[in-house]
Amino acid sequence: MKVSNLEIILDQVMAGVDEASVKILDIYNDEDISIEKKGDGSPVTLADKTSHEILFSTLSSIDKSVPVLSEEGEIKDSNVDLFWLVDPLDGTKEFIHRNGEFTVNVALIERGRPILGVVSAPALEEKFIGLNGEAYRISEGVKTKIHSRSQSKDFCLVTVSKSHKSEKDELFIKLCEERFKEVRELPTGSSLKLCRVAEGRADVYCRLGPTYQWDIAAGQAVVEAAGGNVSDLNGRSLKYEFVYETKNPLFYCTGDDSYAWKEVFSNLIELQN
Secondary structure, eight states: OOGGGHHHHHHHHHHHHHHHHHHHHHHHTSSOOOEEEOTTSOEEEHHHHHHHHHHHHHHHHHOTTSOEEETTSOOOOOSOSEEEEEEEEEOHHHHHHTOSOOEEEEEEEETTEEEEEEEEEGGGTEEEEEETTEEEEEETTEEEEEOOOOOOSSEEEEEEESSOOOHHHHHHHHHHHTTOSEEEEEEEOTTHHHHHHHTTSOSEEEEOSOOBHHHHHHHHHHHHHTTOEEEETTSOBOOOOSOTTOBOOSEEEESOTTSSHHHHHGGGGGGGO
16 A cells, blocks of 8 residues: 555545444434443443444555454454554444434554544534644534644643543643633543644643553644644653554644643653652
8 A cells, every 4th residue: 555645545434434434423412322341341342343344445455465453353464564543433422322423533653654544423413534734624524724822821721531530631721821811621532632722722631641552643644744742751752563452652643732731631640760
């Protein structure tokens, strides 16, 4: 597969994402959502499995030599420089609670970096795309270019998790309150937390709890294409590898990396231990 043809590849990816999104909504609108438990105790639904099957088939058909690493799949390859990284249903708890803020995440990884990312929020009728240094939001069929916003000196809007907010998150909020006259929170589900930063609706998102690489790779591609940044607490850009259930380091996402965010996050580095 030639990564120089990302626009052509994107059309094929979007077709698979759209098909998966339709099937997910069919299950979402059913009165009874059947829930199972995985080995780690996390929930999994028929929507997770159905979306995985569709996306695995779609992405494999683009180029069989490019493997697919999916949360609901298995690994048969290793030591690959180019692969798909997929979360068929990010925010399963949001899906179960029917608050609409779950997503389908697809990223193309080249040498550890996401070079294409698609995030679809079926219930909200929103999609986000990042590739070739440009990011877009598609809502109700209208495609709009998006860009992260400059950081205000006085005001900060922080995206926080709807389902996983913790005492560590409260610590980060307090650090922000020490720097800004006004700090507001935007509770958000799934990888939409990154997308809200990418589109300029929020300034920062800090994840101080466990996540897996398929949770954020697509969102990172969107954020970076929109002019933002995703890094670990030491300021290093996140890297991805073809290893199942690889956890991310604690990380942050900012819309304006020229702001002195590293000074803020340096106070949180000890939380990594």
